[in-house]
Amino acid sequence: EAINGPQDDAQKMRDSFLVRRDLIVGLLNEAPGVSCKTPGGAFYAWPNVTEACRMVGAADSEEFRKRLLNEAGVAVLADIHFGARVPGEGQHIRFSYAASKTAIEQGVARMAEFIRRNRRRVA
Numbered sequence: 001e002a003i004n005g006p007q008d009d010a011q012k013m014r015d016s017f018l019v020r021r022d023l024i025v026g027l028l029n030e031a032p033g034v035s036c037k038t039p040g041g042a043f044y045a046w047p048n049v050t051e052a053c054r055m056v057g058a059a060d061s062e063e064f065r066k067r068l069l070n071e072a073g074v075a076v077l078a079d080i081h082f083g084a085r086v087p088g089e090g091q092h093i094r095f096s097y098a099a100s101k102t103a104i105e106q107g108v109a110r111m112a113e114f115i116r117r118n119r120r121r122v123a
Contacts, residue, residue: 017043017097017098019101020097020098020099020101020104021038021039021043021045021097022038023097023101023104023105024036024045024095024097024104024108025037025038025039025045027104027105027108027109027112028045028047028095028108030112031052031108031111031112031115032051032052032055032112032115032116032119033049033050033051033052033053033054033055033115034047034048034049034051034052034111034112034115035047035048035051036048043096043097043098044094044095044096044097044098045094045095045097046079046092046093046094046095047092047093047095048090048091048092049061049064049091049092049093050090050091052064052115053091055115055118055119055120056114056115056118056119056120057118057120060078060080060091061078061079061080061091061092061093062078062080064078064091064093065077065078065093067114067118068093068111068114071114071118072110072111072113072114073110074107074110074111074114076093076094076095076111077093077094078091078092078093078094079091079092079093079094081094082094095107095108
């Protein structure tokens, strides 16, 4: 029945995820030092935070992740939690959008503020 029956609920859920995906990608691309491509599947974004790491003086995405959690209360995962980095790949974090739009907006806003507040002055 679930496979052959009405798919209205599944379509509503899919549409909801697409709205949240587009929301998080747009917000992440507005954050200082962050760039994010639109994911084709799943329910998480994979933003490049290489420049954000440099801006706040974090050695890598894992240090960025720890500081983001401890200083801004935002939980993400670093790329190293999913396997070894490929040389030259840059620093990435995994940011779930299986949350409410409000939680996404607040989380990305707190991350952006964390980056602005901790921005190092470059001589």
